[in-house]
Amino acid sequence: HDKDAVRAALSKWKAEDFEAAASDAGMVVAAMRTYDEWQAHPQAQALRGLPPVIIERIGDAPPMPLPAFAPQAEINVDARPLSGVRVLDFTRIIAGPVAGRTLAAHGADVLLVSAAHLPSIPPLVIDTGRGKRSCQLDLRDADDKRALHKLLHGADVVVQGYRPNGLAELGVGAEAAARARPGIVYVSLSAYGHVGPWAGKRG
Incomplete structure (x- = not known):
């Protein structure tokens, strides 16, 4: 200091x-x-030349309607567009947490997954954690990893903001998530993109 x-x-x-x-x-x-x-x-x-958003197919599953608009859904005048959509939020700084906060604002049930050993910036957590629930799981621990896979089975979306392959190294990459929950939407945000010499650089 x-x-x-x-x-x-x-x-x-x-x-x-x-x-x-x-x-x-x-x-x-x-x-x-x-x-x-x-x-x-x-x-x-x-x-340079890459589109702002890249969509890749990581698995196959039958099409599913949004929960709030499924044929069997009860009419709820207070429902928001993403009501009933379950999101696991593995993000930490600004862009990723704001994405999760935006999903929550549109009605999604967002669970922020962090861990006690990870650094935290309280003002950012307060600002970007609105509308979210949170839990702490250490993915280096076998019991916590099993708990996470149970959560994955019930999730519709994963949003992750770690460096490329950061979560994959812990067994929670896109392919692993798709195997646990066919049809899951897996969103990856990183500081420097997924190609180039800085693809693995923390940011």
Whole structure:
């Protein structure tokens, strides 16, 4: 917490060199770049031309209507478009949590899945956690992983904001989710996209 010591230590580095070393150590670091500098970066070039949203088929299942509009659903004048849709939210910072909050605002039953060992930024949790329930599951623990797979069986949507393959390494990737719950919608958001030299970079 010694700002002067941190400033002195960082002054010995070039920004891009520190960015690379810190990223290799698993830290979340990005050097400030101008627009032109970013456009010239290999990661920006890898992403150029990709559409904003990529849809991939990860499995097959019979079509299902939204719960609120299913033929057997009771008429509810207070129902919102996503009422009855069950979402597992594995997100942490800004974009992902806001996506989950938006689903909740439209009626979805959103369960935020975190863990006690993960860092938390309380103001962000307060802001982006509105309308959500929450639980803590350590996916390194066999019992907690079994509990999660029970939740997956009853979910309609997974939203995850970890680096690409981060959850897959813990057995909760898109293919595993589709096997546990055929027809599930698996949404992935990441800081730098899923292709290019920064695809696995934390952000």
